[in-house]
Amino acid sequence: MTPGKKVPRSPGGARPDAALVSHPLQAHATLITLRRKQRLVLGDQPQGSIFMVQSGCLTVHCMLAGSRRQIVHILYAGDVFALDAVPYGLGMGMTAVAPSRILRGRGAGGAMVASIGEQTVDLAAAAARLSVRSSLLALMIGRCTGEESLATVLIEMAVLLGRPVPGGYTFELPLRRDDLADYLALNRDTLSRLLSRLRARDIISMPKRGWLIIKNFDALAAMTPLAEAARSLTPITLPAVHAPADGSIVS
Amino acid sequence: MTPGKKVPRSPGGARPDAALVSHPLQAHATLITLRRKQRLVLGDQPQGSIFMVQSGCLTVHCMLAGSRRQIVHILYAGDVFALDAVPYGLGMGMTAVAPSRILRGRGAGGAMVASIGEQTVDLAAAAARLSVRSSLLALMIGRCTGEESLATVLIEMAVLLGRPVPGGYTFELPLRRDDLADYLALNRDTLSRLLSRLRARDIISMPKRGWLIIKNFDALAAMTPLAEAARSLTPITLPAVHAPADGSIVS
DNA sequence: GCAATTCGTTGATCCAGATCAAGATTGCCT
């Protein structure tokens, strides 16, 4: 497992982890470690798989004919994603946009509470969280201008990832321009222009690649009809997943 | 409850129904009967509500500033929809596009199996079904042309509602032009043109308002990269909800 | 049966964002 520059699509460092066996999701759970740009082809995954993001950030996407790509989910730490919640036959994939650790388990028919360590996770609530963001995505790409969509997703990220600073938030932008564009159903050029515009208006700044500061949150929120909905997204405070005594979780 | 022409937004003929009490969803379940165009404001509904569509067809939609409307879900008979799966603060609503009966219950924390009569319902599977369609919607409105989107949604409806006929399917089109346009993120005029084009090419016919025949399913499927995914949607064979002996379900 | 309203169609014109085409930065590797 020391591939070169071109990151392969691979099952990653998957291995069963006995220390996690205790509850539905953990029974036969597998910890998968992914480097940035590493990809899981969802069609290759075991039927009924459920993925829980321990750390990092991933996208769930689909490639259509003509190199049209659409990201349908951004998965943040704490998110739970079921394989059967994705269309069949489109060759969908899950790609790490940052180094990530995910736990793969199986849904136990009907049981919708799982636990990681001593922390229980309400799978129904997790599904609802994803669903809310899906609806927001449909609203963005369906009925918003590019500018509105961008403002919305920046608010979403600020809420889910950001640290407050005077006037706004700062966070590590998990998606590159291409990915962000493919999430918002824009193209890269247009997205870049929109970001430049926000910078010119001094609403955001990007001190270095992959890092964003919202300098004027109110102005940003005023730009989109979805501000309130985005602001109301619930961040997930994942319990610091400390390795068990035997250290078996640590990748 | 005999409103006039302007169909009101109202809680509908809601009343608790003791005969349904038996399982999580049914505890305190309420049967709601809606006429076409009748609307439930989701914000008015009790926290934690779960809706199960017994019959008919509904849309879940959101109205943005500037009379931009986006339908984020079409709910068919058998679908289950959780209130907390929808963004907060956008004044979202659920509208019957056909006369409908829905059962409103509450999710029992963590319990994800419910039953109607003697039939059990896997709420996780129901959530997954909606999620699949949401992803498909994002793909349609994000990365498909109007023509591709329309073909996709017609296949979806054929699969979920249609009766086979030589060469294709026939079904009652549940959505009017406006609604279909608001689902596909097109506008009504454009949608009408697209339908006309399909008719001109003899791929579909519309013998009367609200009724559609797919005369050449293969041609339709060839028009969209999402054909296979749409064709793979799982129709829900809802058990004929026979009224219990005391007739209390019947509206 | 008639009027009002909703629903659907089609033509003419316009624009947000796509596409094409160069470059400029940034960060990584040796």
Added chain:
DNA sequence: AGGCAATCTTGATCTGGATCAACGAATTGC
């Protein structure tokens, strides 16, 4: 440090679908 590949930016031009406008057809209410 220098080279290379990935990433990002910006300008010029094009186009699918929106918008505006007008009208015809089907329902609904009375």
